[in-house]
Amino acid sequence: EDQVTQSPEALRLQEGESSSLNCSYTVSGLRGLFWYRQDPGKGPEFLFTLYSAGEEKEKERLKATLTKKESFLHITAPKPEDSATYLCAVQAHVSWGKLQFGAGTQVVVTP
């Protein structure tokens, strides 16, 4: 069965203190790996899709990378508005459009 494990569960950063979130996955034939941001009480907001090992994507202070077994979300010089839960999800070739999510990493950035 497909599995997604995110670490750490929670991360507290000072404003400007860069860090990385990890998403380890096992899946029978990866179609794509997705990163979402979720604010409390709201739906997940799409950030990135990665399809193959070695691929990288950037958006403002966020950069996502993908290997054959894990993905990293790098947050460079974070600001308080980057505080949120970051969710990782995988989509397998055999499971059509189903997304298998990890439990998320809760990030708090303090001024």
Place this chain on the structure above:
Amino acid sequence: DAGVTQSPTHLIKTRGQHVTLRCSPISGHKSVSWYQQVLGQGPQFIFQYYEKEERGRGNFPDRFSARQFPNYSSELNVNALLLGDSALYLCASSLEGMNTEAFFGQGTRLTVV
């Protein structure tokens, strides 16, 4: 452009009752998926519909059912509600259901008392 819209935003029901949640996808999107998110966990897949046909079903009991209408909107129905059904129910729409990004609505917060 309107994003994915879900209604209602909040709902309180009593154990044993039935509930219907509604979702309108982004204009032009033909696929709708439903997820359940319990506090502190990631969303869990319930159903996916594409072109009004069920394309996937998660590990949920038969009390959960869904359908997609000709205008691509969707309903999620839950019968015989249990306390454990309390959760945030999320609807996601995508252009074709696979190989395309899924965009989520704001969710419906269901509380079963």
